[in-house]
Amino acid sequence: MSEISRNGVGDGGQAGRIGIGLELDDVHLKILEVLRENGRISVAALAERVGISRANAYTRFEALRADGAIKRFTAEIDHVRAGLGITALIFVTVRQQMWKQFRAELARMPQVEYCAITTGQHDAMIQVRVSDVAEVHTMVTDRLANIPAVKATETVFILDEVLRRPYVLPSDRARPARRPAQETQGEVPLGKMRFVGASEGRATLRKEG
């Protein structure tokens, strides 16, 4: 139910300022690294693992929280054990200028775990978790189809979740500089690698919601 940060594709090129507030240094990143693996670690143990004093750890911990770099702490739950063995992705085409309504309806659907607005053929992708396949059908034909904002949907099932990392951090990609790209440029069938941009009028969608 929480609004989360925007991934401005438009302003991403400039990069530069990481946050309006806190400037994250290596120590901050290391704290985040530890915390995403073990969200329940004590600040004392955190300080030791990062190699700073307890007082410093408390200060930085609070700063990261206050700044919003850490949004919240959560338990990762095994949805299958919790009785929600079915996961589906529903790609939604949304009628323009009806995003506010769409978002409001989403908030009222507890089965929805994630929703992102995307470029490409569809306008949004939502991930739902339910107990059986019939419920997916009910959701799509009963709930989504009744939202005027929804023009069309396409549903696929998730057969297996191969990989889930708590959160990717910049420090993860400690690659030795940028790799020379020409080693592959010649032999790779680039034609099979499609990038799908937004359809017309989508650039303004974010402002409406």
Place this chain on the structure above:
Amino acid sequence: MSEISRNGVGDGGQAGRIGIGLELDDVHLKILEVLRENGRISVAALAERVGISRANAYTRFEALRADGAIKRFTAEIDHVRAGLGITALIFVTVRQQMWKQFRAELARMPQVEYCAITTGQHDAMIQVRVSDVAEVHTMVTDRLANIPAVKATETVFILDEVLRRPYVLPSDRARPARRPAQETQGEVPLGKMRFVGASEGRATLRKEG
């Protein structure tokens, strides 16, 4: 990097056993509910919020952990503030019987936050977080395209993440029984609601990886 549980679409219809081990009752679910919102809450405070004794809370907390219903605790990090402002979805068509290789390569790509095997037109969806759009291009044409297992890709960008719930739980959908479906059946353009099954041979893919 962690393998996570399978969502067996095939065995989902039978439902029934939630986990081999622990049978989750209402108290367990309430504990999970609290924990997914606040992963750092003390067990003492948890006990109070759930309405049980502390000793009981400790017992159940440990049981949930041991059983695997709680997989881990993690900090939700604002990727934009962390310097990874670009999120993209890459839909991948994987050459059959090369899943093991595909998974191995995935594990070596730190930008990948999530990967799921899906039914439908493509075989897998991966979500990546990077600092700029150029890095997406590099990833797709440089890394993914070099994996023999990858037949084709389709990339879309995430413009906005509208909703993210820590984890959906069965107790969320406290709907008053099953809603009568006929109220909508007549008027909804069901033709616009597509369900996309797996292409041939996909049913066996999970065993290979």
Place this chain on the structure above:
DNA sequence: GTTGAAATTAGTACGAA
């Protein structure tokens, strides 16, 4: 499954480097 008291640990405050 609950309560209460001991042992441990966490969180705060503050002076010094």
Place this chain on the structure above:
DNA sequence: TTCGTACTAATTTCAAC
């Protein structure tokens, strides 16, 4: 800023009920 220490509050453990 960061560190180290001392102080206070809270949590966890363990016992008996």
